[in-house]
Amino acid sequence: MAEKPKVAIYWLTACGGCDEAIVDLNEAILTVADAVDIVLWPVAMDFKYASIRKMKKGDIALTILHGAVRNSEQEEMAKLLREKSQLVLAFGACACFGGTPGLANFRSKEDIFNWVYQDAPTVVNPKRHRPQPEVSMNGDKLTLPEFFERVHPLNHVIDIDYYLPGCPPPPQLIANAVFAVLEGKLPPRGATLAPAKPLCDACPRNASKPEKIEIKEFKRIHQVEAKEDLCFLAQGVICLGPATRSGCGETCIRTNVPCRGCFGPVEGVDDVGAKFISALAPLIDSENEEEAKKIIDGIADLAGYCYRFSLPSVTWIPHCKEK
Amino acid sequence: MKNDSPKLICFSCKFGWGYLDTNIYKNQFKDVIPVTCSGTIDATHIMDAFKNGADGVLVLGCADKACHFQTGNDQTRKRILMLRNVLQAFGIDPLRLQFVFNGDPEGKQIPAVIEKTKQELKNLGPLRPAS
Numbered sequence: 001m002a003e004k005p006k007v008a009i010y011w012l013t014a015c016g017g018c019d020e021a022i023v024d025l026n027e028a029i030l031t032v033a034d035a036v037d038i039v040l041w042p043v044a045m046d047f048k049y050a051s052i053r054k055m056k057k058g059d060i061a062l063t064i065l066h067g068a069v070r071n072s073e074q075e076e077m078a079k080l081l082r083e084k085s086q087l088v089l090a091f092g093a094c095a096c097f098g099g100t101p102g103l104a105n106f107r108s109k110e111d112i113f114n115w116v117y118q119d120a121p122t123v124v125n126p127k128r129h130r131p132q133p134e135v136s137m138n139g140d141k142l143t144l145p146e147f148f149e150r151v152h153p154l155n156h157v158i159d160i161d162y163y164l165p166g167c168p169p170p171p172q173l174i175a176n177a178v179f180a181v182l183e184g185k186l187p188p189r190g191a192t193l194a195p196a197k198p199l200c201d202a203c204p205r206n207a208s209k210p211e212k213i214e215i216k217e218f219k220r221i222h223q224v225e226a227k228e229d230l231c232f233l234a235q236g237v238i239c240l241g242p243a244t245r246s247g248c249g250e251t252c253i254r255t256n257v258p259c260r261g262c263f264g265p266v267e268g269v270d271d272v273g274a275k276f277i278s279a280l281a282p283l284i285d286s287e288n289e290e291e292a293k294k295i296i297d298g299i300a301d302l303a304g305y306c307y308r309f310s311l312p313s314v315t316w317i318p319h320c321k322e323k
Numbered sequence: 324m325k326n327d328s329p330k331l332i333c334f335s336c337k338f339g340w341g342y343l344d345t346n347i348y349k350n351q352f353k354d355v356i357p358v359t360c361s362g363t364i365d366a367t368h369i370m371d372a373f374k375n376g377a378d379g380v381l382v383l384g385c386a387d388k389a390c391h392f393q394t395g396n397d398q399t400r401k402r403i404l405m406l407r408n409v410l411q412a413f414g415i416d417p418l419r420l421q422f423v424f425n426g427d428p429e430g431k432q433i434p435a436v437i438e439k440t441k442q443e444l445k446n447l448g449p450l451r452p453a454s
Contacts (some may be wrong), residue, residue, distance in 0.1 A: 274366035281401035296404050303412030316374040317413045318451045
């Protein structure tokens with residue numbers, strides 16, 4: 001009997017939701033488990049890194065990597081799995097664009113350390129200790145992974161063959177991706193295994209969108225009783241549908257919550273936040289600078305809305321703290 | 324830290340600020356990008372300018388109520404106001420993104436406007452520390 005293809009599933013800066021999503025394949029996971037040999041999946045089974053290191057290049061048919069890269073241990077594991085794998089799938093928003101852990105890029109490493117190890121009200125650290133990558137103690141060298149300056153999406157660290165976005169990716173797209181690998185029916189390398197069009201195209205509320213949306217005041221979803229059959233933007237609630245890739249199954253929309261952008265930008269766009277601003281600005285009903293500014297300033301944390309899942313893909317933020 | 328030679332990218336509406344087709348302008352201001360209407364400037368164009376090394380971006384558009392395409396300048400102003408909030412969240416002085424909406428069909432004021440903006444950028448210093 002021919003040897004089954006080997007599959008590795010590994011997490012970096014991740015919450016475990018992506019692992020949960022794989023388990024959510026339900027009975028389909030039994031078919032997958034029959035068809036492949038899982039060689040690494042820390043959240044579900046016990047394996048040793050040493051056995052991965054002993055493998056030859058390309059021994060692993062597919063590695064499903066989820067989570068962003070924040071420290072040197074994650075970088076090392078990502079590179080190791082890249083070396084041993086024929087295909088690497090960046091799985092979930094964190095792996096594809098940095099995800100919510102990437103919001104840390106609004107702050108420098110120094111700011112984060114100052115808060116976590118000094119300034120937070122519950123911290124007592126009179127000697128101002130900070131974690132060090134290397135410390136000598138009684139003649140022994142102790143090491144910790146190095147905390148990087150920034151959070152990185154996976155493609156800043158290793159070459160990626162395919163992307164499957166989402167927070168987490170929906171079971172249907174996961175099943176499609178896994179069976180496409182098993183059956184060898186894959187699109188060209190570098191492709192995102194989800195539709196190319198924006199969410200608005202697939203949105204069940206699309207038909208309810210008025211001819212012209214005119215927003216005089218932005219409201220947060222908890223401040224209104226949102227109508228279940230009307231476009232969120234028409235209700236003055238920020239929805240990232242116009243700039244976000246479809247394929248999620250519109251789960252949030254169907255539970256009366258606007259899109260937050262976990263599927264990342266549509267095909268051909270890098271900076272999803274800027275693209276969303278281009279879509280949102282014309283909906284503001286004001287031709288007067290003062291009034292427009294007041295409406296825009298009424299958005300709590302505009303940058304956080306725009307880059308909730310994709311801040312690390314904006315690589316040029318200089319952390320200069322001018323303002 | 325002062326920045327003696329700030330990199331300024333200027334998007335200039337051809338209807339409001341002239342076509343910039345004389346050699347003087349072309350030679351003197353290589354970083355002026357003429358556009359058909361300021362309304363065509365996407366937020367991604369502005370962010371791309373910063374990404375590619377600009378210390379500041381200046382948008383020249385038609386005066387209020389004078390846009391050749393009716394509301395192009397209004398749309399861009401709203402984009403700029405939003406982008407300024409985003410820049411601020413990035414820790415960047417929002418004054419690095421400026422706009423002047425005025426009528427100057429021969430573009431004679433462009434050198435002075437650029438100079439004034441560059442002066443402000445000089446005072447702000449470089450956007451990125453020297454590597």
